[in-house]
Amino acid sequence: MSALRQLASRFFSSDTVFARRTVGGIQPLPFKEDSLRSRIMSTPIPQQLTIPIGAADGPEITLLVDIGEQVSKYKKLAVINISAEGVSDVPVHAPTSGVITSIENSIVADHSQQQQLCINLAADGHDEALQLEPQSNYSLLSRTDIVFLIRDAGVIGMGGAGFPTADKLSKCAESAIEFLIINAAECEPYITADETLLRERANKVVLGAQILKRASAARRCIIAIEDTKPDAIDALNQALQNETGLDQGCELVVIPSKYPSGSERQLIQCVTGIEIATGHHPTENGIVMHNVGTAYAAYEAIVEGKPCISRFTTLCGQALKTPKNFEVLIGTTADFLFELCGIETSNKQKSIVGGSLMGSEFGSDKAAICKTTNCIIAASANEFQAPQAEQACIRCGFCADVCPSKLLPQQLLAFSKTADTTQLLGHGLLDCIECGACDYVCPSQLPLVSTYKESKKRIENRRQDLELSDYWQQRFQFHQYRVKKEKDQAVSRKAVVPAKPTLAAEPAVKEQNDEADFISKEQASLDIAAAVARVKARRDEKNK
Amino acid sequence: MLPVISHWLTQFVIGSSLLLFIAFALLKINRYLLQQLTTQKSLVNRINRALPQTQCGQCGHPGCLPYARSISLGEASNKCPPGGQETILELAELLNEPVRGLDPAHGQFRDFSVAVIREDECIGCTKCIQACPVDAILGGPKLMHTVIASECTGCDLCVEPCPVDCIDMINQLAPSISQTTTPYFDRLSSPGVSS
Structure with missing residues (x-):
């Protein structure tokens, strides 16, 4: 590969970036037309907002408001401390003004499928906002200032992983960054949030990309987009031509449409030709990737001074009359958006968060939109087939052909069934990006990805158990050491006769304490007798 | 030569x-x-x-x-x-x-469980402290004892010696952890294999 690249760099100028062919992948039907028909709409303010602030057993959360408190729009409600060092604080802001009614666990529209702690905010409809501080001279801001402002605005990765953007940016300081890639591929069926955003606000996205480029000190900024989005490509070209940039221009790379080219490692390989090794971070190879939505959020955070209180979410599915894209406030519930799109309740069978290939079902329509919810599908009964009965693997090898990570899905399935951890790890289970391409092509309807997920979870649990047992072993060894040491010391203490205490001030003190001592002893003996009696009574009861 | x-x-x-x-x-x-x-x-x-x-x-x-x-x-x-x-x-x-x-x-x-002392019933006899193999119980003679939950191995060894039966083994595993998510796959169109 490197020889080919050398050859290529002789013919092209070495700086040319072009899309390369990547391994595997599928070309599913996009199902994107419906939601692309209308422009981005901003929603009316819902009466009740459920703002997620993180899993109850997850990172530490610092609440900054009380129940019953009146808050203004943009006020900081809570800070999620993702790491113990306090560097990864992600603040959560109020999307509108209102009163905090309660703080409780509820369902959130994300892939974890677990309840999260949420702040319930009853909106008052006035939408009274705090004064924002736009940075009109953003081109003069230093790198650390930008990172600070982005952290303060609570921006996290809008693509789906939800990694704090400020952390990603400060991680860039550790190594020289060659490429900043803005991921506009959006290869999964149904999702059009990034495409519409680019179509309508490409200027702002490009500005956001430049801000991210400055913050990560990247040499080049590349916006990668699939060739099936002609409108967005036109808008981007227009924006790049009019660019009154900070440092240097961004570049546009059109990549062939193929699922899952929007996955981080696959897109990096497609654009730069570099394959990131397992367990390594792209920044180690001088590459950092951000989503289009993140670039837009960075633009809002810096240029408008506006914290991250909304995101772009696609609403689609056959149960909706008018599928469209919304600029939706964080904490809006799914049923509110369904109403806006005109839902046929009788037709709706299930709600899915994410695209059709990697998405997962969420139980309640009261689920709240969080910062990573990019798409919600209200699926009708005949839109998705129910999982069919699995048949025997016929070793056709389609799954291995389409796997973007060059794995052998059928082997992994066999090892998962026998719970063979060594073989699973040897066959690269941890490289599986759970894209679902193997499921898509499997003629025997085997539940491949869900099995891998279970195996990954099992391996992770086993690792944690081992860690714990190592710790317990250490504690036990220390216990044994301590007991032995105390025994030895007791022997040596007996050997040395203790000196008699001097008879100076002691008796006086003792006389004073005698009575109190006696009373407390009497009290203690009474207490103990009572406790023993209690236990006897309880034991008798049990025996009966 | x-x-x-x-x-x-x-x-x-x-x-x-x-x-x-x-x-x-x-x-x-x-x-x-x-x-x-x-x-x-x-x-x-x-x-x-x-x-x-x-x-x-x-x-x-x-x-x-x-x-x-x-x-x-x-x-x-x-x-x-x-x-x-x-x-x-x-x-x-x-x-x-x-x-x-x-x-x-x-x-x-x-299931994995952790010892918890009902503290108002503890008489401070230190018997559980002596029984604990990993030093996970804190307390002194005639003073209330308590279990450091993160250190407890759930071995049960402290339950037997307690003269007032004030130690409970509390189940720690939430049932939601073992639940797995089922993704839904798009099978409307015929499988298209790109090479």
């Missing part, structure tokens, strides 16, 4: 090759012995690593390491209830034995 030189040469060659051979043989023997020693030791280590290290003594040994030693000498490996089915499978694989069910004489499988 020539025969003398050749004589010397043969002597040198034969002598040096003999020396080399002896050195090589010594090395081999040394390596063999070392291997014998380390495999024996590493078998105990590997068995010990498969055991859950709760140090509960339900197998009849004072701790996991003594049981591991005993297993390596031929004792049955199905006497560890806290390890669950996984430990039994792992040990059977490690020892190349058929998988057997848990020996019911040594207890039953149970």
